[in-house]
Amino acid sequence: MKVIYCKSGCFLHPTKKLQDNIKGFIIIFKADLNAFPNLGFVSEDDISERMIEHLNQLDLYFIKNSIVDYQNRSLSSSNDISLDVAVLYYNISLDSINIIQFRKPSKFYKGSILIKLLSDREFVIFLHDDISESTKYIKNYKTKIQYNPFNESEIYWGGEDLKKSLTKLAPMMKNGENVYLLNSKPKKIDIFGDSSNTKETGKDLKSIWNNWESTKWSLLAKFADLSVKVTDKDNLKKIQSHENVKWVLNKIQEITPQESKDFLYNQQQYLKVWADKVITDHKKLSKIREFEKNNADFVYIEPRDSIEDLSDILDDEGYLKITTFELRALANSKNINSDIRFFIYPILLGMYSFDSSFQSRETKHKELSLQYEKLLIPEDKEHNFQILKDVYRLASVDKLFHQNNEEDKYEEINEEWDLKNPHLIKINTILQKVTNDEVGYVQGMSDLLIPIYLMYPDDEVTVYYCLKGLLDVIGLRANFREDQSGITSNLENVANLVEILFPELMKKLKQISGDNFVFVYRMILVLFTRENFGNDKNAGLMKFWDYTVAGFRKESQIWIILAILKKHQDIILKIDRFDELFAYFNGIKIDDADEILQISEWIFLKFFETIKRFDFERLKWLTDEDSEDKNDPLGVKMRSLLEQPMD
């Protein structure tokens, strides 16, 4: 038997009594190298101490599935310790599983997985994250290291690494909230020799077919992921013969009724070619542009809805009444007042978990305060001087930061970069602590701190963790990297989207050398903090911030930028020179943030619809043998803009 994955801290709860819980391991294994993988549960009661020790080691060993650069712990006990299949409490072939539901931990329950077989039998295995060493390790790692907010690992729990391991072995199709479909067609069930239940599934098939429209996109995305993993771009055959790819293609075959084979054939062709990835090519984008057919223009009618009452989203104990997804959607599409913002920012920015309460947040705050105290400041004097110079110059931003009394005494201050205001001194420390990494402090970071600081002027710890979240959870730190990779990627995406959606504008920008989009660089880098929002600066600015902090749209700033471009399109079209364009953008006034954000969403949908139309059209080209347009002109990066948060 070859163990492919092992997870400790797993429990069966046969009754409600704690003492009846059965502690053990989930293992995924192959009986021999060519066999199809099985998922098993083994109880600690059924195996020797030595075997328990071995499985605990394996648990840590497979951390490498979740953390790429994890230093493998060597397995001290020899690999040939064999586990007898007979001791397995459960032994389920992945082939016999219909769906797996990953149920996240909540305030009352441990996380669990529900496995439903094609025979309708169900099994539930609980994951006690607090005693699983691998889960604790990964969780710890993820909170330390920068990670992608759109990654499903956002609120990390033990089910995530299990899911990841399963995905590698048997591609799963997302089939609802946390529900993944593995197989849909009845097969011979091989569990405890039980193969009775073979009726059903006429109904299931139909519902899956109905779901096809909605699940297809995630399936296609899954395929794209796989093909990226397995291939270089010239190696189509290799992809097609790859085990995982075959698996996906077979799945599509299985879940579709006979009469739709023709459609399916097209779909397969499409998938195969999609696998052949190429870097986005500007010229090719013009092909996509043809499918941008929605001629109706955006019409602004009224401001967005507002959520005024904190109790709409929060219960008496301080738990969120709505799901993570709903919270993100809310911050994305509605106006929220400052009370709500004050409450949800630390959650959205990763300081507190989504299932926290008043009480647990208070505890967490204390814990984080201690951690914050211990954080080191960078040793590099030049680095710290750079911070000091910028902090010093924040004095004019808000009354709170003024360096001396109303009477301006030039002679007493200035030129020595001396901080006298206690808030500026705190800000200086926060910036030092948050930049003690390889990116370091870069101008503009202080701008990102200000709106947060003004929300929590008396809470240095919360300011620090929110700023850190903005940099690492939302991912803005990438924009400050020395190689400019983050910001360049943003600007490229803006350019590509304008090329597809607003060709007339792009033509103009090319004429005046504005197609590098450096004139929106500042907006992206400091998240609109330098923009002119008219009279009520903070209200407008914070609406843009809410849209970003929500984490609902990938690279949220670019949708706002596109909306600003769209809104000012008529003026831009009349500009004749790059410097005029630059000056115009540096002085641009954003009168109505509500309108801009509605345009942002309108543009997102416009893009989404365009790509949908384009993809369906491509199916025709792909079946045409003579067609040379077999590559996806959009590219992975642009496609990923359509992703939504997974939670």
Next chain:
Amino acid sequence: MSDRRKNILKIIILGDSGVGKTSLIQRYVNKKYTQQYKATIGADFSTKELELEDINGGKATATLQIWDTAGQERFQSLGVAFYRGADCCVLVYDVTNEKSFQRLKTWRDDFLLNSNVSNPESFPFVILGNKMDVDDSKKQVTTKQANDLIIELSKTSNDGAGAATNGGVTVSADEGSLQSNKNIPLFFTSAKGDLNVEFAFQEVARKALQQNQYQLSTSMFDDDEDFSNAINIRLDGSNVDSCQC
């Protein structure tokens, strides 16, 4: 040259963060000084109309387009987008900060690297030592050090057209310029105390105009339509458009 632009002279201001680039520009363009300038992000520019004497002795009106830049090295790569078509580059250091002085050479080299000017040997630079208003005890860069640097920088740029056209300029010592027979003029300024700023920028404008006309004369034979910055300065009085194309 179909792009009949106004007579614009493009000036780029470079130097470490906090040396007073924005303050100098604001002092020169808007005649004001505050301590309220936040660190510049990306770039920005201000414009100012002025009247200049042209190399032929005629009067020329021009618009100075002064580009303010971010002082942190990290933003250098962005420079490519802004430096193009520059007519003069102003390097600023803070007399109370030796590091900012030491880095002038790097700023100059980076500019030449990113701007892709056609005459790096003779492209005009002007150096400003800012914050002269502060107490002498806090100054970290001596006049001698500054002079030595000028000599060094001037050596590395092999006197070309720039020297030939600007050798005749003399500046009296009490106005604070240390330019003698060297290629790169140095001015001690204070944006706060309004010391020498106007004067320094006049020299900048003059240098820029020379560069502009030099560019024009060389690009007359160039078919590069794209080189829209080699614009022509219309001479008052003569009313002759020296660009005959």
